[in-house]
Amino acid sequence: MRQAARRLFGYSESAALHFIAAPTLSDSETRAVVRDAVERGEYVLIYFQEKLGGELGISKTSVSPEFSFDWTLVEVLGVDPELSLGRFGILELQTMDFHGSYKHAVNLIRAELSSNPDEFHHFLSTTEGRSSLSEKMETPNLSNVFKRTFYQMVYKFQLAGHSNCAGGGFAVPRSVWTSWARHLANPRLLEQADGTFVLSHGEDNDALPEGNSWIFVFELDKSNYSRDNGTPNAIKPWRVIKTDAETLIQMALRDSPAQALADGSPIFSVTERARQKIRRLWPDVFPGRRRRTQEGQTLF
Structure with a gap:
């Protein structure tokens, strides 16, 4: 996250950067860190996320949709006599989707945590625990x-x-x-x-x-x-x-799409797949394979 922030805001790798979760601003020690850093001319970024201060985003209009940002990073330029904010940065995080539902895995893990909280961490490292984490999960989507x-x-x-x-x-x-x-x-x-x-x-x-x-x-x-x-x-x-x-x-x-259609094979494959499915449903309209002729050709 820090490396991404430096890239977005153009901060050098050697520049002092304070990367601070928004909820921690309620703490007096964090506030002091922010004040001192700003006074020294160091960079301060406050970040917002769903569980860390709540997501930020743009509101919908008659011609544009509403969007939330996974992570929003905001520069703090000053705090005295009042807060001064600079640019903001947008950072999205996309993990892999899987077929199936997390519901079953969550239920198993929650039950184990409730019944045996002291050994829960150890349970996750066991074969049974690792299996529970993927209960009824399927291949990547x-x-x-x-x-x-x-x-x-x-x-x-x-x-x-x-x-x-x-x-x-x-x-x-x-x-x-x-x-x-x-x-x-x-x-x-x-x-x-x-x-x-x-x-x-x-x-x-x-x-x-x-x-x-x-x-x-x-x-x-x-x-x-x-x-x-x-x-x-x-x-x-x-x-x-x-x-x-x-x-x-x-x-x-x-x-x-232009490269996919260059030789026409994807289009031809649609017809062939349709033919194969129909053959299983209605075999009578597809003559069976015949023996090879003397010329070596196969007749259908």
Whole structure:
């Protein structure tokens, strides 16, 4: 989160940054930290999230929908004699969707916590506990991840272009990014001198996307994982990708379908699949395979 914030607001890695959850402002010690940091000219970001101060967002109008932001980061420029706020940043977090419902897993875990709270942590590390966490959960819903994400991602990247907004970012695990690739015509990532990447589109590979919109791809660092000590895997960045709304629209809505239909095979596959299903329902109208002729052809 801190790395994403520095990227959106343009803070250097060496600059002092105070990253503060909004609810902690009710504490006198936190207030003192904010005052002292502002006086020293250090950066202060207050962040809001559903369970940390509540989500922020834009209100609906007659021509635009209502949107909430997963994380909203707001600069504090001053506190004396009154609060002065600067730019805000938008950061979304999209995890993987799965077929099935979390209800069954939640019920099992809640029951275990209620009946045996002292040993609950140990229970989660057992085979039975890990099994409970995935009760009646099925495979990842790869297509749904992109369908649910794409519209709001493009919309919010457009919002990030406003002068009051420092930038917008989407944080996704590597598995989600991999599932997105086909929807974006399997784009190339062009590495930049600073270690970031650009979502490549077209032949002009030197052209950088406009605005300040980023996709932050992260993965789990399992190098120090131990089932015995209960230490969770650390989250580490994998790719930091600069893009913009127009590039995503072009890739998802123009490039991908154009390439998919280039040889016609997806269209032909629809007819063939329909034929196979109808054959099972109404076999009489499909003559069976006959023996090969002397010429080696197969007649249907």
